[in-house]
Amino acid sequence: MKLFDYVRATSTGDAVSAGGDYIAGGTDLLNLMKDGVEAPDRVVDINALPLGGISLDAGVLRIGALARMAEVAAHPAVRHRLPVISQALLDSASPQIRNMASISGNLLQRTRCWYFRDTAFACHKRRPGSGCPAQDGQNRWHAILGGSDRCIAVHASDLAVALTALEATVVTHRRRIPISEFYLLPEGTPERENVLESGELITGIEVPVTTLASRSRYLKLRDRATFEFAVVSVAAAVRLRGGEVDDVRLAFGGVAPRPWRSPEAEAALKGGPLTDERIRAAGQALVRDARPREHNAFKVELVQRALAQILGGFR
């Protein structure tokens, strides 16, 4: 690990002007630093900032940036009004990590793509211009949607998938960003993963508390029972009226470089009953533009099955 300065910020202003990489729980940043993937000159500890807490107010749930994953998952308002968030968090990592890890750090965790995480490999995200060995390499876990010739790494956060389905807003020390605009697709610049400017500090998340959101669920499929990232995942919120889909939000994890919203799949479901046929049509709409690689073609089928399974539970 490279030597670095350590600063403990006591106010938001201090943190922002300190000019370094923020560290919250450190459960991702430290691993990346140990592996040489990130090598900041200065690390700014934000844990002393007053950015914790969870509150429900005027139909909006506010989650402080430094609230811990475990705390948010267990919060009664989250469990009852926004169950998909609680489920996505409880399906993430391990109890120990959830006790340490912050909500802001979770949203900004880097991809688990092994080519990204091993500095012996080329990686456009890590070293722009160096190459993307995942394209023809071990790409079982990689993206089938939204990737580019420069990057097919998937975004690893389960929480981000849930928040995408719920149309949350990311609040920073100077602006509010709808989560649908927060993450960027790689295209030619996979090193840029989100719209945050250098030094921009996340202060919290806001989630609208709606009846749709109270009917939300998370389904995560993975290669072992717990403590593993998604092979594919789905966050779904469905409101039925008279047996027909009145409103629906779907977001998918494990399939794309960012949490994947599919307006086409949602459109295919709206205004009709949740029949097998309509669910199948939604799945097909979701994967219409899928571009699988050598080892991940199964995700095209699996994500549709995951969608069918989660929607089946709403019938």
Add this chain to the structure above:
Amino acid sequence: MIVGRPMSRIDGFAKVTGRARYAADQQVRGVLHAYLVMSTVARGRITAVNTAGAEAAPGVIAVFTHLNMPRLTVPAPTHGFFKRYLPMQSPDVHHQGQPVALVVARTLEEAQHAATLVEVAYDARRPQSRLEEVMNEAFVPPPGSDGPNELTRGDVAAGMAQAQVRLEAAFHTPIHHHNPIEPSATQAIWDGDRLTVFESTQSLMNTRHSLSQAFGIPLENVRVLSPFLGGGFGAKGPVWPHTILTAAVARRLRRPVKLVLSRAHTYTSNGHRAETVQSLRLGARRDGRITALEHIVTQQVSRTEQTQFNSSEPTRMLYAIPNLRSVQRVARLDLPAQSFMRSPEAVTAHALECTLDELAYELDLDPIEVRLRNHADVNPEDGRPWGSKYLRECYRIGAERFGWSRRDPRPGSMRDGDMLVGWGMATAAHTAGGRPGSGVTVTLGTDGKATVRSATQDIGTGTYTVMTQIAADVLGLPVYDVSFQLGDSDFPEAYTSGASATVPTVGSGVNLAGTRALERLMALATAAGPLQGLPAARVAAADGYLFDREQPRRRVSHRAVLRAHGRPIEVTLTPPAAPLGYSTGATFAEVRIDPRTGRVHVSRIVGVFDPGRVLNRKTLRSQAIGGAIWAIGFTLSEHTLVDPATARIVNANLSGYLVPVNADVPHIDVSFIDKPDPASAALGARGFGETPMTGVTAAIANAVFHATGRRIRTLPITQDRLL
């Protein structure tokens, strides 16, 4: 009897309180810290190294490369150095993750940091890492220590002609890594030309011989200490270059040096279970009797190693197959040397046991019945009887405990709500013993207590505990008056903790040396005092007393006899080679599969085993449970993946290499026949550590077939294969 009791581990308290000092925990005054720089190409030559930045980094004492590493002798493979070359002796690179530089610094962190500053340039060639692309280059290696790699028994063509049903199946198993919780570690301390190493090793013997050869110093000048291991699973049985390199730089620097492999380093430094491609052809009569079997195994080896372990034991020994052809082929790839990993035979056993399940379906017979009809009453290799073998009882008891008779054999016929339920079974079997005896010293002190020493290892299996139990029983002492010591090469030389050989080779030594010591004690006791004049046959020992069998109150304590004698009794011996035993069992698995997503969950495992006499039910059960958990990983989630362009492992860590978590592990019901094997000199116990994983893999795969009607012959059975 103390043997048989489910005694808790003697070293358990020290381990859970942190008092047990593992190799890297030993406090060595003035020790320097080493860290390896590994090659990032798989095949080629180093053209330039720049160590200036590393040498200038804070705390750095020295940076070694092939240019300045002391010249060393490559140890012979006879003592477990299989690689046939030492890195950093030339610019040649044979695989990714080969040491190309070694940084020594005052602290670990400084060494790690400086290691990132070493710049290495290569002339690299495109590596080959895909086994399927080199199948036509595969060859049958010359016979190794475990016999020929091509074996024919009877006449396969004739056997096939007699067959009424014929099956063919191809299997594929991936690379696996051991992942013991403790990575390999070495601390090397020189005193003139005498070397002491603290090493995490399954073989003091191999380490000592290899170090003596590498440095050209007498064997007596090398002392290896390894009192505790955080698991080995075969990773630490052979000797690997990092141990020798650490000792080499310690000698050059005249300072003790410590090296601990990082988790990623262990993936290219400790061997692995090789990828295999297997093809089976089997012929049988309608009554289930197998008439012929051909089993051809092709596996990866590195560019450098010559020694080849033959994993075909199950094919050759498990069933009475009159006409057999067993071929073990290898193909060279630009990957690190493969090596032993717990139950190396599991790969062939898996293919065989899955094929037998296919045969059962083909014949419409119960899978247990098929196995009974081919039961080997004698060792098929040499026609000699087994010491004992209670496999038939294992099938019967296992079937009862599992509820096998309630199984509807039709695939897909059993359900639990939306879940498909599958039941499968397979035979577990592994040889044990057949290895040279291990030296043991028994000392009965004037305080009446016994010290038993052997240069063996406790790799976490319970050696400390069961040897203490054996010694206590044999000597007639309470366990707290027996101290069993291991992990020091100054003790009598013992065999490697591998091949399920520790109980047979060391246990027989403790038994024999203990018996001799007791005989001498009895001779003293019957020469004078309360037992004077009694014939030896009338004297027995228990609880610290020698007594008259006919009048147990006529007795004298060990202590009194020894105190009167005025000096200790000491017996050192190496027992004869332990006979080859065969520890078998029957394993049953239940799976639940979500038909929508293909996820397999193992919901129940039953195993009934015949390990000979049970020395300690608790430690033995732990072996069975551990084996079953290994089997779950082997069958469902573990595989090491290699980048095809660079031959570099992409998941060299515990976040990408998926070992089972608790939630993947169901209740495991373990029981034992517990009848002594008369051929065993270790009080009737056989080795057992590798048996329990061999059956469970196929039991799970067969259960997957039963649940879904699909034969998945490629491991691991991840959900994508069942969509």
